[in-house]
Amino acid sequence: MRDVLVVDCVGKTYGDRRVLTAASLRCAAGAVTALLGRNGAGKSTLLKIAAGWIAPDYGLVHFRDTRFVRARLHVLAQQGLFYLPDHDLLADSFTIRQQLALVQRRFGGGSIDDVAATTGISDRLDQRPRELSGGERRRAELAAALLRAPACLLADEPYRGIAPHDAEVLSHTFRHLARTGCAVVVTGHEVPTLMDAVDRVVWCTAGTTYDLGTPAEASGEWRFQREYLGWA
């Protein structure tokens, strides 16, 4: 599978705290990748660097064969990246329908009613994000991603604090996007849900990353088991 997004050997320090020393991430077209790691391991930082939302201290980001020393989200977004932060992608100033229409007008995409039906927010379209529950907001954000039909979707902790049914909708949508050729990366701690939904597992620990292969291969990795899963 072709790599759409490659984050190459990036490092990041916040004050005195070195979060990432040499972390890498490869996002293959048509695959869902889980980026796992303990709290504070640097998953979100790595995802933000990959999305161009924050600058790394060093390292490179390659997106669709273009190399960026300082990637910026608005530039990557024009080329097909969609970044779903861990909260508040959609603004409270506009209704869900208005914001989906913004995505549709900018990038073409499908029908608002279709993606709303797919993500189960048809009856919430004329409400503002603050009027929705956490799970509904997550699904509304995913509806925006579906309309965008991105080449790469980076979702930071999309499963956090949502009901099992909402998690199922999210997983289904990630799989759907991957089937269309999108490279999907999700972070989180919901191990059973993530292991069911993804094709590859990347472990972020001690400032670096390890590509552990398929979920089955990752589950058999003793250090990952001992230090993250805690199953050993």
Place this chain on the structure above:
Amino acid sequence: MMLPDPVITRALLVRAAFLWLGTRVLFAFAGLLAAGVLGPPSLTVAPHTAIAIACLVGALGVLDARRRHEHLLLANLGVSLWPVWIISLAPALIAEGVVALVAS
């Protein structure tokens, strides 16, 4: 440079107009407070002060967009914060021009 959608642009322009009004009211209030020292407050300001007020309103517009979490949505739509600053600055520049014209 990619411009925001007309829906967002309209909202930014309206907010910037209010921000300019608020900034001008604060300026007038500060003028009233200083009136004892500097003389009676005046509606007109020096050209460089008018430009500074417009730039300040532009910056406030950007901060307001960030406060409303619109910057991330805009970035995902391929829009940086520069157009937001320029759009927020525009009504203030026009209004300062009108004030200068009326006052002269």
